[in-house]
Amino acid sequence: ASLLPRWRGAAPINRAIMAGDAESGVCIMRVTEGLDEGPICLMEREPIGQDMTAGELHDALSSLGAGMIVEALAALESGTLQCLAQDDENATYAAKIKNAETRIDWSEPAKVVHNHIRGLAPYPGAWFELAQGDERERVKVLGSKLAEGKGASGTLLDDALMVACGDGAVRLTKVQRAG
Numbered sequence: 515a516s517l518l519p520r521w522r523g524a525a526p527i528n529r530a531i532m533a534g535d536a537e538s539g540v541c542i543m544r545v546t547e548g549l550d551e552g553p554i555c556l557m558e559r560e561p562i563g564q565d566m567t568a569g570e571l572h573d574a575l576s577s578l579g580a581g582m583i584v585e586a587l588a589a590l591e592s593g594t595l596q597c598l599a600q601d602d603e604n605a606t607y608a609a610k611i612k613n614a615e616t617r618i619d620w621s622e623p624a625k626v627v628h629n630h631i632r633g634l635a636p637y638p639g640a641w642f643e644l645a646q647g648d649e650r651e652r653v654k655v656l657g658s659k660l661a662e663g664k665g666a667s668g669t670l671l672d673d674a675l676m677v678a679c680g681d682g683a684v685r686l687t688k689v690q691r692a693g
Contacts, residue, residue, distance in 0.1 A: 624682030
């Protein structure tokens with residue numbers, strides 16, 4: 515689910531949000547040997563809201579795609595389905611999400627941290643470690659909003675879960691403790 519040739523590959527929804535894309539979409543294409551390289555027959559766009567998570571975008575694109583399948587099959591049956599080759603020069607790849615990249619880097623600007631969190635929510639989930647005395651606990655973050663705040667990166671700025679980033683802050687709106 516992407517606006518091909520952008521984000522060919524395993525994790526297009528996650529990567530679009532993590533990159534801060536303003537929109538995504540669904541393409542109906544003819545399958546070829548190359549990964550997501552076939553000619554595009556239908557394309558529909560879907561805006562990505564500022565706080566939209568990967569799960570929410572997935573659901574919106576699923577709905578959009580369901581209607582497009584019906585349209586594509588009708589056009590195929592009537593002989594009116596036309597497909598255009600993709601511009602391979604503009605291709606980008608959506609690599610599978612690796613566990614190592616799901617950790618939150620609070621030194622990044624708030625916008626990057628926010629996009630990272632929502633691009634990984636609800637699965638696999640962005641996370642950070644919380645010090646509890648000598649113990650460290652992993653906390654998964656499933657929702658955030660951009661916030662006004664300054665402080666040392668990773669510092670909790672208030673009791674409402676506002677965390678300082680490299681530039682600005684994010685408010686954690688949904689967290690899940692390990693276990």
